Amino acid sequence: MTEAYFIPKSYSNSLEKGTVSCQSPSNIALVKYWGKYGEQLPQNASVSFTLSACRTKTLLHFEKKEDASTFNFEVYLDGKRETGFEPKILKFFERVENYLPFLKAYSFKIETSNSFPHSSGIASSASGMSALAVCLVQLENALIDGNLLTEFEGAERKSLQKASFLARLGSGSAARSIEGPLVVWGKHPKIEGSSNLFGTKFLGEVHKNFSNYQDTILLVDKGEKQVSSTVGHDLMHNHPYAAERFKEANSNLSKLIDIFKSGDISAFIKIVESEALQLHAMMMASQPYFILMKPNTLEIINRIWQYRNETNSNVCFTLDAGANVHVLYPEAEKKQVQKFIVDGLATFCKNGEYIHDSVGLGAKII
Structure with a gap:
């Protein structure tokens, strides 16, 4: 599989405005990734526990606009405009535009809140970028077939993979927050289906000692x-x-x-x-x-x-x-x-x- 797999062929529907929302957790790596190459690709494979209480909630408002030549968005954290986050979101949009070609057609208001302090080593970028990625995949699915996703756990494999793929382009560790309880990110010879492009749920045998850790x-x-x-x-x-x-x-x-x-x-x-x-x-x-x-x-x-x-x-x-x-x-x-x-x-x-x-x-x- 290559990056081209995530480029949509076309959209058959048009939405004027609306909202989508997601709650996504942080994760804690057990084997760490530190060092990357290319466009947010890991130098080694990693595995993490997906968390539960440490999470980000994101509400994405979207409205069609006439000028589709530029990105248009605002970011709010806990109800207050957070311009300090907007350069990172702009960079994210620039990275993913090829895979989400509708981005410039809409104005976005991104409302987000964390259950924990951001920028302090609890991987707030992982939960935040994964939540935004899921919102964007929800919107894209509606543009493709007219239906918004109502559940993400158990969603079609391509939707899960695309959300992780997109999240990775915002924050590498965010690729591991889409699923749980154990997620691998990075190609590893002993883990079938593992990929540098997105995180994959660890499907190997897991002893009961590690249940609900x-x-x-x-x-x-x-x-x-x-x-x-x-x-x-x-x-x-x-x-x-x-x-x-x-x-x-x-x-x-x-x-x-x-x-x-x-x-x-x-x-x-x-x-x-x-x-x-x-x-x-x-x-x-x-x-x-x-x-x-x-x-x-x-x-x-x-x-x-x-x-x-x-x-x-x-x-x-x-x-x-x-x-x-x-x-x-x-x-x-x-x-x-x-x-x-x-x-x-x-x-x-x-x-x-x-x-x-x-x-x-x-x-x-x-």
Whole structure:
């Protein structure tokens, strides 16, 4: 399959105006992607848990306009015009216009809200861009056959693939938010159907140990990141350790395939924590180098290790490109681990804030 697969042949319907809406979650990568090539293509395959509570809701208003020579849109976050987001949306529209040729024919008002702080390492771009992508696929389906999608879970495979394909062109990790609970993005020799163009639901055998896995996000720093993920990815070009890192990530994903099947949580922990630390090690070894972890990030990690050693718990951590800590644990340990979080970790969060979450199933039309 190539990019040409997602170029529509024609539209048989015309809509004057209307609205479409979507709710899409963030995701947390277990094997990280860090480094890309071409147009938002990953240097290595990754796999993630789709989340549930951490999500973006997007309402897309559209109205036909006479002048179809330019893009016309406004972005609102929590009811307020957010012009700071509009350059990113413009770049997204420019990237996807070939696959959504109706974009210049409409004026858009994009209303969006997050259930969590944006630009702080909880992959708000993943949930935001995937939600917008689903809205645009809804609109396109109406232009093709006159019917708006009413459900996205269980939608036709091409619609799911196109939403992930489009989302990727806005934010790479957004490709993994369309479905759940486990999604692979990036071509991997041991995963049939995997692709660099879009995320695919992991269809391998998954042990019950990983069912309804829990993720509590500790909000160490709710401010905007000092270095954006886009800049960080670009620094992987000519990085002295990049080639070995890409090989290691693909190797770790191969190991996880077997771990998901066997239910070996101890082996799962080793890979997930190693992947998180390797991600930040690549940042620290970049030129210019940078550190996104904060002192409280390290304090939390050490306390998780201490707690695990003392209790034989299966709790572990992972990180995205930011200071916040994702605390991962099996549902069977939910009560004990959440007590540990309240008693032992919340004090290291900004204003004591954290979000209890669990794995989810992906985007929903609302």
